Amino acid sequence: MPPSGAAGAEDGKALVRKMLREVLAGREDPEGFFAMCVSALGHQETRSQFLSLIQPLSTANSSLYSTLTSIYKEYFSKTEDDELELALAVSLLEMKDHQLSTPSQDSPLQRPGDRSNQRRSVQLASVSQPQGSSPTQLADVVGMRKNTNSSQGAPWVKSSPPQTTRETALQESAHVYRCNKETPGTSKTECVSRLSGSISKQDTVEEDNQMMDEGDLTESQKPKRSKNRRQRRKGAGQQVVGLPCSPSAQPPVLLWFRRDLRLCDNPALIGSLEAGAPVIPVFIWSPEEEEGPGITVAMGGACKYWLHQALSCFSSSLESIGSHLVFLKANREGNGVGSSVHTLKELVKETGARTVVANALYEPWLKERDDNVVSALQKDGVECKMFDSYCLRDPYSVSTEGVGLRGIGSVSHFMSCCSQNPGSALGAPLDPPVSLPTPSNWPQGVSLDTLGLARMPRRKDGTTIDWAANICKAWDFSEEGAHARLEAFLQDGVYRYEKESGRADAPNTSSLSPYLHFGQLSPRWLLWDAKEARCRPPKFQRKLAWRDLAYWQLTLFPDLPWESLRPPYKALRWSSDRGHLKAWQRGRTGYPLVDAAMRQLWLTGWMNNYMRHVVASFLIAYLHLTWQEGYRWFQDTLVDADVAIDAMMWQNGGMCGLDHWNFVMHPVDAAMTCDPCGSFVRKWCPELADLPDELIHKPWKCPASMLRRSGVVFGQTYPERVVTDLEERRSQSLQDVAVVRKKFGQYVDKRSGCDLVPLPQRLVSEALGLSHSGGGVVTAGKQFLLPVITRMEFKHQLEDPDADAASNPYNAVLKGYVSRKRDETIAFLNERDFTASVMYEGTQRRERLESDYRRMEGLPRPAAPRGRARRTPTAKDRFSVVPGGAVTSLR
Numbered sequence: 001m002p003p004s005g006a007a008g009a010e011d012g013k014a015l016v017r018k019m020l021r022e023v024l025a026g027r028e029d030p031e032g033f034f035a036m037c038v039s040a041l042g043h044q045e046t047r048s049q050f051l052s053l054i055q056p057l058s059t060a061n062s063s064l065y066s067t068l069t070s071i072y073k074e075y076f077s078k079t080e081d082d083e084l085e086l087a088l089a090v091s092l093l094e095m096k097d098h099q100l101s102t103p104s105q106d107s108p109l110q111r112p113g114d115r116s117n118q119r120r121s122v123q124l125a126s127v128s129q130p131q132g133s134s135p136t137q138l139a140d141v142v143g144m145r146k147n148t149n150s151s152q153g154a155p156w157v158k159s160s161p162p163q164t165t166r167e168t169a170l171q172e173s174a175h176v177y178r179c180n181k182e183t184p185g186t187s188k189t190e191c192v193s194r195l196s197g198s199i200s201k202q203d204t205v206e207e208d209n210q211m212m213d214e215g216d217l218t219e220s221q222k223p224k225r226s227k228n229r230r231q232r233r234k235g236a237g238q239q240v241v242g243l244p245c246s247p248s249a250q251p252p253v254l255l256w257f258r259r260d261l262r263l264c265d266n267p268a269l270i271g272s273l274e275a276g277a278p279v280i281p282v283f284i285w286s287p288e289e290e291e292g293p294g295i296t297v298a299m300g301g302a303c304k305y306w307l308h309q310a311l312s313c314f315s316s317s318l319e320s321i322g323s324h325l326v327f328l329k330a331n332r333e334g335n336g337v338g339s340s341v342h343t344l345k346e347l348v349k350e351t352g353a354r355t356v357v358a359n360a361l362y363e364p365w366l367k368e369r370d371d372n373v374v375s376a377l378q379k380d381g382v383e384c385k386m387f388d389s390y391c392l393r394d395p396y397s398v399s400t401e402g403v404g405l406r407g408i409g410s411v412s413h414f415m416s417c418c419s420q421n422p423g424s425a426l427g428a429p430l431d432p433p434v435s436l437p438t439p440s441n442w443p444q445g446v447s448l449d450t451l452g453l454a455r456m457p458r459r460k461d462g463t464t465i466d467w468a469a470n471i472c473k474a475w476d477f478s479e480e481g482a483h484a485r486l487e488a489f490l491q492d493g494v495y496r497y498e499k500e501s502g503r504a505d506a507p508n509t510s511s512l513s514p515y516l517h518f519g520q521l522s523p524r525w526l527l528w529d530a531k532e533a534r535c536r537p538p539k540f541q542r543k544l545a546w547r548d549l550a551y552w553q554l555t556l557f558p559d560l561p562w563e564s565l566r567p568p569y570k571a572l573r574w575s576s577d578r579g580h581l582k583a584w585q586r587g588r589t590g591y592p593l594v595d596a597a598m599r600q601l602w603l604t605g606w607m608n609n610y611m612r613h614v615v616a617s618f619l620i621a622y623l624h625l626t627w628q629e630g631y632r633w634f635q636d637t638l639v640d641a642d643v644a645i646d647a648m649m650w651q652n653g654g655m656c657g658l659d660h661w662n663f664v665m666h667p668v669d670a671a672m673t674c675d676p677c678g679s680f681v682r683k684w685c686p687e688l689a690d691l692p693d694e695l696i697h698k699p700w701k702c703p704a705s706m707l708r709r710s711g712v713v714f715g716q717t718y719p720e721r722v723v724t725d726l727e728e729r730r731s732q733s734l735q736d737v738a739v740v741r742k743k744f745g746q747y748v749d750k751r752s753g754c755d756l757v758p759l760p761q762r763l764v765s766e767a768l769g770l771s772h773s774g775g776g777v778v779t780a781g782k783q784f785l786l787p788v789i790t791r792m793e794f795k796h797q798l799e800d801p802d803a804d805a806a807s808n809p810y811n812a813v814l815k816g817y818v819s820r821k822r823d824e825t826i827a828f829l830n831e832r833d834f835t836a837s838v839m840y841e842g843t844q845r846r847e848r849l850e851s852d853y854r855r856m857e858g859l860p861r862p863a864a865p866r867g868r869a870r871r872t873p874t875a876k877d878r879f880s881v882v883p884g885g886a887v888t889s890l891r
Contacts, residue, residue, distance in 0.1 A: 026273020286330035300636035409658025590721030605639035627654025
């Protein structure tokens with residue numbers, strides 16, 4: 001009998017809920033769960049309470065709910081004679097076991113009432129088990145299944161905690177339940193004989209597993225902080241067990257991995273365990289499908305190398321939980337193009353699988369591929385499930401209803417759309433499974449090297465050019481490396497991210513982008529850890545919104561990687577100087593900040609976001625090279641090359657995206673913000689290391705004697721500048737924009753001066769309210785134009801196309817700042833004391849008038865102002881000072 005009284009009933013229900021989580025995690029099958037329910041609650045309580053206990057599954061997991069309901073109905077259709085016979089068999093076995101046990105063998109964790117509960121918890125009636133299962137197959141109904149075949153040298157062994165007598169009784173009941181289900185009508189003698197043999201084997205295993213960590217007792221509790229999750233993840237390797245071949249005849253589940261190479265918070269991985277069937281993890285490489293219809297360079301050289309290393313690490317992670325990853329190369333069809341659909345169909349025939357599970361991808365061409373896979377497999381009677389985990393929000397579910405289209409392209413507009421039209425709840429991150437059920441026969445795969453992801457070029461003499469050697473040294477490609485980098489950032493860099501994320505000379509950024517791209521770290525896990533950190537910078541959390549915004553734009557404009565969104569800018573006059581492009585790619589432009597960033601990109605496959613803006617501005621605004629050239633180079637050399645993010649960034653930087661950059665980075669003055677002391681340049685341009693801080697970013701201004709002492713020879717040790725007059729190049733860029741905007745006046749709004757962009761049909765339907773009114777989607781034909789965000793200097797330049805950039809009052813060139821804290825200190829003082837503000841403005845006006853007068857009269861410069869420059873209390877470089885002559889101490 002189950003424990004009597006209200007308290008006993010509540011304990012039984014709590015135990016049932018605990019086991020239900022084990023079933024959802026795939027560590028227990030539905031039949032064992034039902035057996036435990038009968039043991040814990042008793043016959044009558046199970047009949048009346050079981051359906052209500054599993055009712056939440058009717059919406060959360062309908063397949064598991066229907067399975068448990070059928071087991072429930074089958075169980076209570078048995079006759080009372082069958083129940084009495086099986087209960088008698090269990091009672092006889094328990095009496096024998098109780099006589100053999102001694103008080104000294106009791107576990108110290110048992111409660112005084114557990115032994116009596118054990119004797120009362122054996123009323124279990126017969127429920128059938130699937131045909132073909134072994135009567136000696138043991139299943140742990142409290143935790144996970146155990147591999148009792150330890151004498152045959154199983155490679156994975158779990159250290160199990162000592163079980164309480166109550167848990168042992170529940171296990172014994174489950175064993176008899178499975179024994180009777182395998183062969184209905186089995187006599188009680190045979191049932192007792194089989195069960196005795198099973199328990200003797202189990203006792204042998206448990207004697208070898210007496211040690212238990214205290215943390216195992218609370219493993220099933222949901223942690224409230226990310227630190228607890230990380231600690232449990234680190235200890236998961238000590239609790240792993242390799243599973244034997246599945247005793248059931250259920251067909252296996254194909255788990256199709258793409259860009260979700262992780263165990264933690266992987267919905268597809270957890271979803272593959274719901275059926276309780278063997279799981280076959282597969283990875284199919286099809287480069288033609290990855291590339292898509294246009295020039296996307298979706299998988300450049302650096303990305304392929306990272307993918308190779310990540311697959312190797314992930315395969316090891318799967319082996320640690322008793323499984324392994326099957327690598328396949330997409331079979332080529334008649335047109336010579338590799339097809340994942342064809343490969344999956346052949347894999348289904350080979351393995352007999354009836355279910356395929358994967359995490360969704362959102363690139364339009366990959367979504368179309370996945371839709372074709374689902375349709376083709378469903379025609380063959382194979383179920384295909386897709387889970388959303390690559391973004392925080394499914395980009396195909398984002399709607400502008402209730403928000404409108406004004407400001408589209410900005411992250412603020414996107415976040416408003418998400419909050420106004422919320423999707424499904426984000427939920428909590430999922431913990432990794434501790435094991436995967438394995439099939440009896442594995443499909444034939446190929447080796448990882450056969451995929452050719454990390455193939456290196458060879459010289460004529462046969463030697464290999466290992467261009468990725470520095471990338472390999474700079475990164476840890478494993479999932480554990482991703483979590484270690486996240487933990488290090490939350491402990492240190494996050495405190496400087498809000499104010500100093502642009503610094504190239506300090507590790508103030510997380511460097512997690514490649515792990516997010518390949519799914520080694522889920523955005524949900526990252527968001528939860530960032531929110532639970534002591535420092536929660538909104539700027540860092542908004543980066544995830546920018547990422548989702550990029551994918552939303554890609555779903556709206558599938559040709560985003562190669563086609564300019566603003567029609568007039570397609571006619572811009574771009575340079576065709578391949579020498580300038582080569583100099584930019586190799587980091588030999590003659591501008592140290594740009595060269596250092598491009599050399600870092602080539603050697604490590606990465607640079608921070610601020611430096612990406614610097615090099616993009618230089619390529620477009622000063623070299624007049626098209627943005628597509630920069631996009632393709634980034635896609636080939638970045639380890640985190642993401643089609644959606646790079647395409648959106650380069651379109652905006654190239655003046656033809658939905659959101660104009662309202663700034664242009666100056667290749668020299670921007671160094672005051674990101675590298676004020678020159679340490680970043682010295683690291684990646686060592687030939688300039690001996691130059692002083694004041695001149696390291698503009699070596700052409702160094703005296704000849706200083707260059708000789710530093711060993712710098714232009715054209716030999718360091719390249720000459722590819723362009724010299726930056727202001728002229730910048731003015732020419734503005735004039736070119738004004739010319740095309742004037743030429744294509746039909747794409748410029750006469751009232752606001754904003755550019756007009758043709759809207760995709762999906763946005764038009766939402767704007768007209770047709771998506772929910774039954775009116776369908778607007779058909780192609782008529783073009784709808786929408787005013788979008790346009791840079792103010794472009795609007796002003798349209799009035800005077802021949803004006804230079806310096807005379808434009810909205811000049812977008814950022815001159816950089818020495819220290820943001822210095823600027824904030826002045827702003828704070830001015831805000832606190834109006835008198836100081838007035839004095840400061842007056843001083844600046846007088847100095848400006850005096851300077852203009854002396855320049856017109858040919859007089860020398862005025863003497864330095866009185867007073868001594870004061871260093872700000874938190875300044876970290878000698879440039880961060882408050883001008884003493886302008887702002888005095890306020891009391």
